[in-house]
Amino acid sequence: MSISASARDRKRVATTGAKESGAATTPITLSERSMTGLALIRIFVGYLWFQQLFWKMPPGFRGLYPYIIRESQHTIIPGYGALLQHTFLVGCSSLSTPAGCTAFVPLAACVWTAELLVTISLMFGLFTRLGAILATILSLQLYVGLAYAPGEWIWTYGMLVLLALALVAVPAGRRLGADQWLAPRLQAAGQHHRIARIASWLV
Amino acid sequence: MQTLRRGLLAGLLAGLVLAMLNVVTDGTPGRLLPEALHWFGITIANPTISRFAGFFLLIVLGGVFGLIFGALQREKSITINRALLWGLAFGFAWWLVFSLLLANIMSHHALFSLDFGRFLSTFPIDLLFGMVLGAIYFQLQQLRAVAALQV
Numbered sequence: 001m002s003i004s005a006s007a008r009d010r011k012r013v014a015t016t017g018a019k020e021s022g023a024a025t026t027p028i029t030l031s032e033r034s035m036t037g038l039a040l041i042r043i044f045v046g047y048l049w050f051q052q053l054f055w056k057m058p059p060g061f062r063g064l065y066p067y068i069i070r071e072s073q074h075t076i077i078p079g080y081g082a083l084l085q086h087t088f089l090v091g092c093s094s095l096s097t098p099a100g101c102t103a104f105v106p107l108a109a110c111v112w113t114a115e116l117l118v119t120i121s122l123m124f125g126l127f128t129r130l131g132a133i134l135a136t137i138l139s140l141q142l143y144v145g146l147a148y149a150p151g152e153w154i155w156t157y158g159m160l161v162l163l164a165l166a167l168v169a170v171p172a173g174r175r176l177g178a179d180q181w182l183a184p185r186l187q188a189a190g191q192h193h194r195i196a197r198i199a200s201w202l203v
Numbered sequence: 204m205q206t207l208r209r210g211l212l213a214g215l216l217a218g219l220v221l222a223m224l225n226v227v228t229d230g231t232p233g234r235l236l237p238e239a240l241h242w243f244g245i246t247i248a249n250p251t252i253s254r255f256a257g258f259f260l261l262i263v264l265g266g267v268f269g270l271i272f273g274a275l276q277r278e279k280s281i282t283i284n285r286a287l288l289w290g291l292a293f294g295f296a297w298w299l300v301f302s303l304l305l306a307n308i309m310s311h312h313a314l315f316s317l318d319f320g321r322f323l324s325t326f327p328i329d330l331l332f333g334m335v336l337g338a339i340y341f342q343l344q345q346l347r348a349v350a351a352l353q354v
Contacts, residue, residue, distance in 0.1 A: 032342070043220065043331070044227070050327065051229050057320060123331050176338040181283045 032175075039125065039176035045163050046122025049115055049135065061108035065098045068108075071145030080144060114138060122167065125177010130202035132167035139164050171203065179203040206273040209343045214269015217336035218262040224328060225261065233258065242305040264301075268293055269336060276340075280348070286341035287334060294333020298326050 030038070056063035072084040091102040098104045114134060121131020143157035173179030183203045190197035226233045236257030240247065243260075247253040272293055281289070302325035307314055 032346070036342070040220070043335075044224070047224055047227065047328075054229075054320070054324065119327070123327060124334060175342070176335050178287060178334070180338065180341075181287055 035175040038170055038172040042122050042125060042128060042167055042172035043176065045167060046119055050119040050123060053112065053115055053119065056112060058109065058112060061105060061112060062098065064108050064111065065104065067146065069095055070149050074149035075145050076148050077144050125173030125179045127202045128173030128177060128179050129168055132164050135164035136161060136168060173203060206276040206278050207270060209340055210269040210273020211266055213336050213340040213343060214272060215262055215266040216339050217269065217332050218265015220335050221265060221332045222258045222261040241309055242301050244309055268297060272336060272340060280344055281341065283341050286337040290333040290337020291330055292333065293336055294330040297332055298329035302329055
């Protein structure tokens with residue numbers, strides 16, 4: 001009797017465990033409202049990046065220069081300052097203007113273009129996850145270089161990283177964005193073409 | 204009538220998104236909103252009232268564009284690619300009419316004068332307005348179709 005009762009208990013425990021694990025792994029479906037809310041967050045994060053284009057406009061990208069200097073002085077990763085000194089700041093003779101810098105303009109152009117791509121991707125919901133991955137990389141770079149600089153609040157760049165990571169995690173471009181049109185087409189094409197399959201991971 | 208109502212609602216909501224984007228600009232909140240008044244030659248001395256008026260004007264203009272968007276659909280349901288393309292076209296029209304032509308006329312500049320900075324600060328945002336308009340219109344159409352199936 002006791003053996004059968006304990007077997008029954010074990011069975012009950014096993015069933016409950018299965019139910020709990022089943023509940024924990026049940027796919028979550030986002031409602032239309034949640035998806036639209038995420039899309040609006042995506043648009044505003046894109047706008048955040050968009051506004052940062054204007055204080056470092058081409059052709060000189062002068063606004064970026066003081067930040068590169070600060071990054072080279074206050075980075076948290078050993079060697080990162082030296083890396084900046086030998087790339088962005090090679091040949092530079094002044095702490096306030098990029099006079100004499102040989103590589104600053106082309107490298108700053110790359111940074112500006114990357115931020116423009118993030119802007120287009122997030123605001124228009126076009127390959128949103130790719131844009132969010134790029135935003136994560138750019139934010140991490142800012143965190144590494146500037147989070148511990150004097151006068152900065154460390155969470156400013158931490159939050160930027162987390163915002164970008166959140167947009168990598170969810171398909172925020174599939175409402176109010178071009179990904180809504182793109183995603184089903186890429187998924188259909190992905191059954192036959194590897195490039196389309198890879199591209200479908202980025203929407 | 205359905206498409207007109209849907210277009211109006213989509214336009215008002217897209218206009219609200221555009222106005223909210225103008226609120227969260229660098230510097231003082233909403234400092235760009237009075238530009239919408241300036242397109243029509245309106246100047247209000249009080250900066251707070253001027254910003255609120257600009258905010259509501261953008262929403263109203265969004266509604267007008269939405270109505271035109273809905274009217275052009277001629278009571279037909281549209282696909283997502285059509286909605287987005289029409290939306291982008293409307294965003295381009297918004298940019299052309301307001302951010303380029305009216306802004307230049309009111310500032311006494313040549314009709315098509317434009318520098319890179321002004322192009323960059325207005326064109327993507329106006330296109331975004333159009334795309335959001337088209338996307339919301341499509342969403343409203345889908346919601347109605349689902350509701351009709353459930354009845």
